[in-house]
Amino acid sequence: MKVNKLNIIILLGLIAIIGILVLQLLWTRQAYTIEEKKFSQKSHIALLEVSKKLYEGTNNELPGDNPVQKVSNDYYVVNINNDFDPKILEFYLKAEFAKVNIATDFEYAMYNCQSDEMVYGNYVSYSDKDAAPQKVYFPKHKNLVYYFAVRFPNETSYLFSSLKFWFVLTIALIVILLIYVYSIFTILQQKKYSELQRDFINNMTHEFKTPLSSILIASHYLSKQPQIRSDEKLDKYTGIIIAQSNKLNAHIEKVLNIAKSDNSALVLHKERTELIAVIRNAVESIHLKYPETKVSIEAQRSEYHIAADAFHFTNIVYNLIDNSVKYCEKTPEITIRITEESDKLRIAFVDNGVGISGKNISFIFDKFFRISNSRSNEVTGFGLGLYYVKKICVLHHWKIVPSANPDGGLTMTLIMPK
Template identity: 45%
Template sequence: MKFTRFNIVILIGFLAILGVVIMQLFLLNQAYSFEKKEVEDKIYYALLDVVERIYVDNNSELIVGNQIKRVAHNYYVVNVNDAFENNILEFYLKKEFAKVKLDLDFEYAIYDCGTNNMVYGNYITSNSQPSKKCIDCFTKNDELIYYFAVRFPTLKQSYFTSLKQYWLYTIVLFLVLIVYVYSVLLMLKQKRYTVLQNDFINNMTHEFKTPLASILIASNFANDQKEIKQNPRLSKYIQIIIKQSNKLNEHIEQILSLAKTDSNNIDLSKTEIDFRKVLELIKENILLKYPEDIVFEFHFSKKLIIKADEFHFYNIFYNIIENAVKYGSKKPIVKISMRENEKTISIIILDNGNGVPKKDLPFIFDKFYRVERKDSKEIEGFGIGLAYVKKIGQLHGWKIKAENANPGLRVSIEIPKSDIHE
């Protein structure tokens, strides 16, 4: 796999989240071990106090040795080695467990020397809903004579309950990891589709340009022929072919430029550009292309020399101004002015059309997005002109936005003063 910046960021993000999940699992394991140790200690010392109370009641000397033996994780055998009563044992068990705040269900059984069997005592619950008793769970110990056994049926569940916040954090982290991996897979899939799309666009547009160039050469040659000039009908058809071919050629150039900016293969060659001269050139070309009566109004308080890529700079303003003409009124008026603040100068292009529907306005700079005209059922263009404008503006470090002016659409380009020489 090629280690691009995108892949490195994804890998670092994945490793970071995975590291946090592993750390959380480690903390969860530590918390579980700590909780288990704490509960076992409570049980041990509570049972030891029970034995001591029994010996105090019997006025006997406490035996030396290990009286408490853990047979299983929730099963304890306590060697008393002295006589004791059932009801007294239950009282002491309740009291000592409450003293150490051991809020667990428990059941106990006492060894009966006469019958040589474990006699089930009682099931003590910490709430009003006791679990099922397990009388057969208590087994004899042939090495002891006076002893009892205590079982905690809900001990393991209590560990998980007490660690519920740790479990919650762990589950959330796993969900974050799953969402991250899923999002990355979607991005990689989208990126692959974008690459395929750009390759397709580049290949198709290049394939279109060769036959289109031949059509234009042949059409221009035919247009100069005497027979064509003398036949108004044929001359009109040739003019249509030339006009539509040039229009198609412009669309192809826009698609190529946009595909190039998307692939980040564009290099800006910045020079100092006289903005007023560029506007005059755009005005001249627009008036040649459109037969309507177009009014241009330039309102500038000073001369602006802008540092930008000359080719793309021209294309940015040509696209915006041409849109102002195309989507303006039947007698288009295009006003170009400037607004200055402390750090930037904004160039504003305003037309006198119907503006853009509110629902479409946030998306007009999106690639391939087109707005339906109120005065025409046909949706014009490919939706790439303003996307190209936005992309080139971003590459220059400029901010471009559009808003309805009632009437018309106002497009403003905010340029830092560091790119402007007055």
């Protein structure tokens, strides 16, 4: 079974984002581990300096072994073979922690030889100066005579706060993943509805063509009958049936062509095309349909050559003029103005029609979009003409820009390379 390219792109995108998210989580975890090690190292350095200062001015020498022992993640014991004052200990702890940039709450306790128990010292708070001491049990340690213990009760939250950037980035990636999943779900739903719509239109138009072909065949047969030709009214009514059937058939063909082009890309056959000649041919077709229409061509030169698909370009010109005529409440007057720039041509179709409001002008190229105005109920169509025009312009890499005229009407400007 052929795998849809869109599904492959969606799957690869989802795998890529999930992979990045997993890597980000692993990096965050690694960053936390590194921060934890750094905190432990800084704590060791600070406590070692405190122990050195407690030996200063005494006859005892600093032992050769490391006096600092890490009992758990947030609990340290420092062996001092020397008696010391609790107030001096707290002063040294604050000073040394400040030197190594440890700014989290801590509490300490000291061993009392006389009572053979740990005596709680103080709770030093950096966040709340009025915080009440949180008396936590400090266990005794064997083979130690003079020692003190330090606990960091908020070490975990302190480490997390130092990783704010990593967590913000991780949350942002999670949000992006959720938005991506939601967008993909929406795209798939829209794709499903679009396919249902296209299938419905194809089936509907094919069902219309069968009885319409029968009507046309029967109408042409009737129009050739002597009884019909001899009766002026019957001949007129038969002509109306044939004309309206042909118009309906043209609409159905347009719907089918649009549905076909949506399903598979149109292939353009570009060739060197004479611009004014194509416009004149389209104007002649318009005059056959609307004899009262006045169309003038304003150009600085008699010939302009462009690279275009002549068939589709003719349809563009015809559709733009046809729209200008249909949405006009008086005698249609259309000016086709061709101007040159350094490397571009501008073809402006200026009409004297009913115009269009600013809030609707950005929607006129949408499929099936029709504007509610004084002429919309009288004009037949499916809202596919300008959608087709926009599609062909995009395939040619041209621009089409609509703009309202100051004195009423609309200007559709085609911008194309020379």
